[in-house]
Amino acid sequence: MTLSKYFQFFIRELNRNKSIITRVFSAIFISLLIFSSVTILNNSIENEIKNNSSILLGGDIELSTKNKALDSNILDELKKGFFLTNIVEFSTIIRTNDKKSKTARIKVVDSFYPLVGNAIIDPPDSLKKLKTEPNTILVDETTQNNLNLKLGDKVKIQNTSLEVIGVIKSLPDIGGFFLFGDQALINKSSFKSLRINNLGSFFNFKYKLIKKDNNQDLPSKIKTNENIEIKYPEDISQNLKKIIENFIYFLSVISASAILISGIGLKNSLFSFLSKNQFKIAIYKSLGLSSQTIKLLYNSQTLVILLFCSFFSYILSLFIISLLDHYFLSFLNIQLETKFRLYECLIVQFFSILVFFIFSKPVLDSIDQIKVSVLFRNSNTNLNVNYTRKSIIEISTFLLIFIFSFCILSVKPQQTAIFFFFFIVVCLFYFYLSKIYIRILDKIKNIQNLFITIGIKNFKAYRSLNSIIIMTMGMGITVLFFLGFLSSNINKELNTSIPKNAPHYFFLGIQQNELNLFSEQIREIDIQAKKIIVPIISARIEAINNIKPKEIVDEENKSFWFINGERRISWSITPPSNNPIVEGIWWDIDKEKKLKISLDYKVAEDLKLNIGDSITFNIYGNSVSGIITNLRKVNYKDLNINFAILFNPGYASNIPHEFMSTVRFKNNKLVNLTKLITKLPTVTYVNVSEYVNKTKNFLNKLFIISILVSCLVIIIGLIVISNAISVIGHLKVYQNLVLRILGFESSNIFRLIIFESLILFVPIIISSLIFSAIFSYFFITNFFNLSWYFSLQVPLIISSLFLIVLMMTLLISNRKYINFNAYSMLRNG
Amino acid sequence: MKNLYKLNNINLNYQLNGNDIKVLKNINFEIKKNERVAIIGESGSGKTSLLMLMSGLEEPTTGSILFNNEDFSKISEKKKTEIRKKKIGLVFQQFYLIPNYTALENVMFPMQINNINDEKNKANLILSDIGLGHRKNNLPSELSGGEQQRVAIARAISFNPEIILADEPTGNLDKKNTELVSNLLLDYSYKKKFSLILVTHNMKLTKKCDRVIELLDGHIKV
Incomplete structure (x- = not known):
């Protein structure tokens, strides 16, 4: 066959199998989409942090001296080799004239701030104005909204009145992630009028440096000074990465599950495709196409489709991430730059090629088993995926490459390896479960009940397919339960209200001589506090x-x-x-x-x-x-x-x-702290419920993304399981047709279907429940550091959902012989 | 006339539950080029097994099958596939057209894999010749049994094979279609000068062949 003829044949086959291809590859497409999105997200965040780490730090080096300014001699020496800006940070209360107040982190800046990057302030010239005009302040948008501030309004820090001259949209040096960051900027002269010297202010002197000469190094007396903490851009990138590591890790583990489950699904669907197209393949063989040519056809088709899926999923992911960036990721304080990167695209393609070699090629190799003799005898062969030593070595090698590559690319290689270990253990368990089944069923003899006899015979006849189905269903339901448990545990943690006896406020920075006044003020607010x-x-x-x-x-x-x-x-x-x-x-x-x-x-x-x-x-x-x-x-x-x-x-x-x-306090809603903070201006307070809500809000946003991705994986799981179930249904159309002709009622066939489903369903549900409980416990306690709890709702909801899918799939795949139409079934073609 | 096939002392045994089942016993015959031979016999007498051996799909337990003086047992599977592709046409009782290909595409297919040029026109001509020009764009499921078998024959002859092995080609057809299909096969074998081996139960059809081989319990009945 010439190349052009082969290409024509290839295109025609692709064109004629459009609907099958869409069904077979839909799950793998979604999983590649998740994987692409996670890869893009991970790389974009890493690149963003890496490229902007100097900006996020605010310079090439940051020196931090806690509550003591650097000696002027040291500063003079530093100025010889570095451009320098001095920042003082502290926490305090900002009050308005109408008695509203709020805790904020204040940044005292000098005329050089910021050394690198851009501060976006509205109006744009207000930072310049702040540096020169005393008693002025720039507040962030949250503080502006909470305190209902307008430009020109006066606010107070301790007893110093400051005029709001601008609103901070974003600052470049956010290396510490202002998760709860209501922040404000003031200048040095405003700062001098404040009395900030206590622990409760979390006082911090910071010096941001930029090298005048690239080879410039810090003086040794600074390096050896234990009271000076030195930070470099890479420290910032490490810190930021750590914050989002668990989140990215969770997503990448989910994407790995999705790829593996849909890979098993792909194997299943291809096997079903071959089983249903045995005669067609035998016809090709009878016409002189060799097994090799037919395998080449289907292998090249699968590979091309996988590569197309991976490319398209990558492009779609770019679009999704840019949308996510606007709607979900803004809370990470990172503006991601999503653009086409060849190496990312190649990574996704690489994994799709591995999926091909692990899941698809071994199934397509079973084309060898289809003989032209089936055309003479007019009988189907029960295809089996036979694993030879060579194929086992091939699959193991590619699986190892898959795991190794995934671990290397993962933010947490060790934990990812542990995950794969668990995954393979569960896979093997379900594989051997099917073998044990066959052995047990082999030993059951002398059964009088016709349904049980037929059911057992069917199970044994499709043993190869049944073991794939058990694996697919087992893995799918285990992941569904696992995600369910994870969600319920995290959700419970997020919805846990503040403990009954928790205080309403933390007051910090109370001096020895202020103790009596503080107690008096509290009594004045609420005598029963x-x-x-x-x-x-x-x-x-x-x-x-x-x-x-x-x-x-x-x-x-x-x-x-x-x-x-x-x-x-x-x-x-x-x-x-x-x-x-x-x-x-x-x-x-x-x-x-x-x-x-x-x-x-x-x-x-x-x-x-x-x-x-x-x-x-x-x-x-x-x-x-x-x-x-x-x-x-x-x-x-x-x-x-x-x-x-x-x-x-x-x-x-x-x-x-x-x-x-x-x-x-007895009634927190009636509390007014204005008088207390007026009389004790150096005291800072933290409103516990406000703090907890902000934490919850942050976690909630992470959780929403995780749940969205988990839902996609659940959909993949259900598609794969549904396909797996429909495979045997389709294969048994002929058998059930014969049973109908012999007088079986629809209800009898229903009973047979229910019996066959139950012997698959019950042990899988039980073992999935055990596995998922163990894995979710491991994840919740080790990665999320939460206490695990078992929610009965999760298995009940997911099992019911699964049962609905199971019944719907069975009804759809068996509709042909339930709605009895012998003529269309008997007609060849 | 030259020999196309030569079968020497063919025996075919199967193992079933540890027992040796002798399907074909000591079969010897020759098929000449452009000869039409009918193989008859009761069900289970080994007719289809013999056809499978002759198409190179199965190996005899003992004996040799020579096709154009090439011993099937001594050539590779690849070579056998090549012979089947270029020289042997198969026609089955159940028609076995490619279900998602139209009648025209089914006929074109063997020519495409044999790199025969102008396959579309040639396929059109054959279909018109057998009276199915108007059905060329129909899928197999849209054709009657007789029409499907005629398309199957058109497909089998499209690449000018040296022999057609037909396994009960009229077994699923009514009287009128049996006549139509059998005449088609025989007429074409004269017209295109290919040999024909016809496994059949139809005695009327055997009379139109040059020779009849009758199998009885795995033996050739003399």
Whole structure:
């Protein structure tokens, strides 16, 4: 056959099989669409962060000195090699004249801000104006809306009045992600009139530097100064990546599931196609087309369609991501640049080629089994996908390449490998389940019931197809249950209301001499208010058992936060009522004068710390070591005062400190804090419900995207399962027609269908439930750090949904012999 | 006349539940070029098995089949496929047209895979010749049984094979169509000078052939 004739044949076959192709490849198309979208999303975010990391940091280097400005000599030395801008950040309350107030993060900027990138402010010249005019402020859009501010309005920070001269649309240096970020800009002269010197303000001096010369390095005394934290653009990109890593990981795992499930579906559909087209293939063979040519035809068709699907899905994904960017991803504070990237397109194509070699080629190889003799004998062959040693090696190799490539491209290679391990284990389980079935059914003999006899015979006759169906259904329902459990758990977490006894407000930055005034003010607002006041200091962990903490704790550790940056620490005479001691003993206030430490047991577990280990702190420049005396179970979710570290008061009460307080009012709605913050201008408060709602809002947006993707995978699962079920239905049309001719009623055939479905359905549902419960538990506890719960609703809803799909599919695929029309069935052609 | 086929001591056995089933026993005969031979016999006598052996689709247990002096047992599967493609036309009782191809496309198909040029015109001519020019754009499901079998014959002769192996081609047809189809096959075998092996139960048809081979329980009845 010449190439042009072959091409004609190829095109004609494609054209004639349009409807079958659409059905067979719809699931794989959706899964490639998800995979493309996740790939584009991941790469776009990574590129955005990587390309803009200097802008996100605000320079080539950032020096942070917490609450102490850099020495002027050091600054002078830095100015020789760097352009420099000095920023001071702190949290405070912004008040309006009509007694509205709001917590905001204030950025004090100098005339050089921003060194890199653009600040978009409305009106555009207002940043320039801010730098020169005293007592002016720029607020962000949220603050403007919440406080109902207009340009020219006056607001107050502490007792200083500031004029709103502009609204911040976006700032370039958002390296820390202002998730809860209501922010404002003021200038240095406005800042000088404020009294910001307490811990509750989370005070921070930052110096953003740009090298005058590319080879310029920081002076060694800065590098070795332990009180200066140095950040480079790559640190920012790492931090940002970490924030969205779980989200991207979840999506990529979902896309891998989608590809694998639809791959199994593709295998199933191709097998069904071959079974139904046995005579056609035999005719081709009888006319002189070799098995090789026919395989080449179907292999090249499948490959071309897969490549087309992957290309089209990639293009469609670009469009979807740009839409998502506008409607969903704005909350990540990232403007993604979605554009055609050849390597991304090639990655998607590469995976579609792997899908071909893993799922499609082995099935198409069964074309060899179709003999021309079926035309002489006029009888179908029960095709089986026979795995030879060669085909098993081929499939395993391509599967390994698939897993390896996916892991390498994943944001979390190890966890992705674990996921694939689970996936393969489940696959194997369902594969062997079908084998066990056959063995059990083989042993069942002497059955009197005709339906059971026919059912068992059918199951054994289509054993190869049944094992694919069991695998497809098993994997599909396991993923459906898994997604259901995941959704219900996350949803439950998001809908969990604020704990009953949680305080309404946190007050920070209360000085020793303000304690009485603070208590008086609270009583004035509500005499029945419940308040807890505790001392607070700030310290940095210098060493654990005399070793620098970053040498023994890596960034992947769940409690890395504990050793990273400053820790707020308190002390207590008695053990906190909400933090039960799980190990060790509480201290004796009279005897213990040396530093003793009470630690969160979860932190101790993650960092492998035990009673008797030592931790060295840097407290206001002094190194102090203490011994861990007891471990407490700290439940941060109760939103009360919870410290990971408590000191013994015998030692700590001598350290200079300030106080923080939680207050629960009898009726929160009637509370007005105006007088309190007027009298105590340095005190900052956090409204707990506002904070929780903002967190929920952020998580909700992530969750909506995850659910949307999960829903798509559920649809794929249902398409694949539905196709799998209809395969046997189609194959049994002839058999059922004969049964009808012999006098079987429609109801009898229904009973037969129900019996055959039940022997497949029941064990699959049970094992899927067990697997999905285990996997969702693993995911929820390890990746989402939430407590897992079993929702009975999930299996009930999904099983019912699946049953509806099952029944609909059976009705549709069996309609031919339920609506008895022998003539059209008997006619050849 | 030259021999097209030579079958020497053909035996065909199947294994069924550990038992040897002897389907064909010691078969010897020759088919000459442009000869028309009818093979008759009761159901299960081995007629179809013999046809499968002659088309190279199955291997005899012992013995040799020579086609144009080439021993089927000594040539590759690829070569056998090539012979079937270029030299052997098959006609089945159940017609077996490609269901999603029109009558014209069905007839064109063997010419396309044999790289015969002008296949469309040639297929049109054949279809007109057999009286189905007006049905050329119909799918097999839109044709009657007789029409389907005529298209199948047109397809089998389209690439000018050296022999047509027909397995009960009139078995599914009524009297009128049986006449039509059998005449078509025989007329074409004279016209196009190909050999014809006809497996049939129709005694009237056997009389129109040059020779009759009768199989009885796997043997050739002498």
